[in-house]
Amino acid sequence: MVLKSESGYGTAPDDATRRLLLRHMLVARGVDEEACQLQKQGTLDLWPSCQGQEAAQVGSALAVGPAPTVFPSYREHAVALLRGVTPQELLLQWTGRTFCGWDPRRLGFFPYTLVLAVQTLHAVGYSIGQRLQHREDFVVVYIGDGASSEGDMSEAMNLAAVESASVLFVCQNNGWALSTPAEEQMRTSVAERARGFGIASVRLPGQDPEAVFSACSRAAAHVREARAPYLVEIQVGRIHGHTTSDAQETYRSRDDIARARAADPVTTYAARLSGLGLVDTAWFDAVEEEVRELREQLMKEYA
Secondary structure, X not given: OEEEOOOOOEEEEOHHHHHHHHHHHHHHXXXXXXXXXHHHOOOOOOOOOOOOOHHHHHHHHHHHOOOOEEEOOOOOHHHHHHOOOOHHHHXXXXXXXXXXXXXXXXXXXXXXXXXXXXXXXXXXHHHHHHHHOOOOOOEEEEEEOOHHHOHHHHHHHHHHHHHOOOEEEEEEEOOEEOOEEHHHOOOOOHHHHHHHOOOEEEEEEOOOHHHHHHHHHHHHHHHHHHOOOEEXXXXXXXXXXXOOOOOXXXXXXXXXXXXXXXOOHHHHHHHHHHHOOOOOHHHHHHHHHHHHHHHHHHHHHHO
């Protein structure tokens, strides 16, 4: 369970939820690492790693719960796994053999979108359509900072504000639009831009899954109660390149990459919960065994 706010929605995770946050982060990290290895071996055509963004993804996904429909970008692997997409299904698209490896409607998790920002308009339109049919209209859409510069994002935010669409925009800002740094993309934050369209927003660091969980819980409460959009901008680190085909060392300094790796949310949060006595060696061993089995299944499927 989670601690409740006056509105009735969870805002702070209890100990059981903390362990769940860490477990999902560790599973996502293991699957991501295996996918990177399979791409190096030529099994996958491409892989956009989510390493460094696990806290933002798991924290936000657990906070909103299973009811909202999710429209992802293309690296929301931790969200996908949490929503019930299997590792085998998750990797299938990146072999070039299918458009989508899972059932979007059954899982409430739509296909990855490689055309930047178009999923934002899909999400807003879907929410409005659901409301007109008196169905669950709470939608979560994930987007990166680079894609936020696309015109579709501006159109989507304006439409969501004007129509009071029940959409939670989750922007994971890793500071790079492929090889272009954030300071060369924009003069204001994405959160400030959202407020210019009339959308409530918040900006926060994304290394602590508990902080993300709390912020997204409050954001979800706003969307549900006010029946209005909200944007959460989460500042995350990017440990690897934009994709496995990107040599980030050619445009990022060694110090910048080292800082991102030193702030690794998975190892940091694991150490924190261990220090608090919330997890022990037996707990880590059990999760490690789960991850090992998942990785072995992927090797058998794709190697």
